[in-house]
Amino acid sequence: MLNYIIKRILRGFSVILLIIIFSFFIIHLMPGDPIITMLGDKATNDQIVHMRQELNLDKPMVEQFLIWLTGFLRLDMGDSLLWKEPIIDIVMSRVEPTFLLALIAITISVALGVPIGIKAAKENGGFFDRAFSIGSLISISLPAFWIAIILIHLLCVKINLFPVAGYRRVETAGFFVAVYDLLLPALVLGIMHSGQIARMTRTTMLDVLQQDYLRTARAKGINEKQVINLHAFINALPSIVMVVSFSFAGLLGGAAVIEQIFNIPGTGNLVITAVHNRDYPLIQGVLLFIGIIFVFINMLADIICTLINPRTRFE
Known part of the structure; x- marks a missing residue:
């Protein structure tokens, strides 16, 4: 049973890693230019350049991901464009x-x-x-x-x-x-x-x-x-x-x-x-929060089911 619980926890963290990767790349998978989408068609070139630099979108993709991942590990996912406040604070205030x-x-x-x-x-x-x-x-x-x-x-x-x-x-x-x-x-x-x-x-x-x-x-x-x-x-x-x-x-x-x-x-x-x-x-931050919540609750449910009935295995 202990081996199953350890494997289930490791599998849960691997899913969280995939969610982290998906949450980062989702903004790049959207059609069109996300900066123009956020600022609107009437945005000036200076505004577009400034926004790209603010979101690190002017850097190579791998470097962007490493910067974003480093911030996430420090519970820093940047600031909301709407409220100009840290995303983690906004999300936690809604929990x-x-x-x-x-x-x-x-x-x-x-x-x-x-x-x-x-x-x-x-x-x-x-x-x-x-x-x-x-x-x-x-x-x-x-x-x-x-x-x-x-x-x-x-x-x-x-x-x-x-x-x-x-x-x-x-x-x-x-x-x-x-x-x-x-x-x-x-x-x-x-x-x-x-x-x-x-x-x-x-x-x-x-x-x-x-x-x-x-x-x-x-x-x-x-x-x-x-x-x-x-x-x-x-x-x-x-x-x-x-x-x-x-x-x-x-x-x-x-x-x-x-x-x-x-x-x-x-x-x-x-x-x-x-x-x-x-x-x-902010959408990235909320999606990441919701995804992690799903993984942790389902992982906990699997472990509880195993403790109730050791013959139960949701693999």
Whole structure:
């Protein structure tokens, strides 16, 4: 098991290296001249030359990469063209609302999806299972903005239960106020991701419940609740952990649509702002941050699955 964990960590760092290389070269793969794209067609030659020198684009490609990599290792990815501030500071300032939003949303998703998936597996082919199939398909298929608009109308406009938009930071308003501001957008995301988690839970539980060792456990007179909770669920847990980790990583990467609708200053909102303002250095920094988050969470999920069930290997 230790060898697998070490190999998984090394593989994760190799993927991070590829992400670093991709994040650098993406600005050079874009069609046209990125400097003209950033400055506009009316930019003067002096402005173009100055911008090339500022971004080190007047140097050979290998030298550019080494300069950029050296800066990255020092947590210096340059300054944003829009805000004129260090990119690392801008990205880190947006982590708090996105992390809280993702944490609350994934908690709601798991709290809804796992019990519903287990019950649907226990009643395979029954009324609840058929209703679950329709409900989970709806939750996966409905667009986020539509669910958000409906819940805003019902819970904000009609009964004034939640604020319509905005986010008050933990350091200024307190932890519970910040969580309260994020409850409604987290509920939207939780509903969307709960369907996927529930479907994976049901599928995995159905597969486990058909195994011979569970029939043997029942034949020995073990209580059905113990068979489900202690034997079947534990063996189905690695697959559930994986789908939860994918959902959580995606949420940490930034739920751009939801953050835009509710005016949450998170990483998803930051990506859209950077793209709209053609702030390519900032786009590079955010892409790199999101990529590293994905790799670390998936790597951690693989290790957790291995610890839960040593026979599990996601290779």
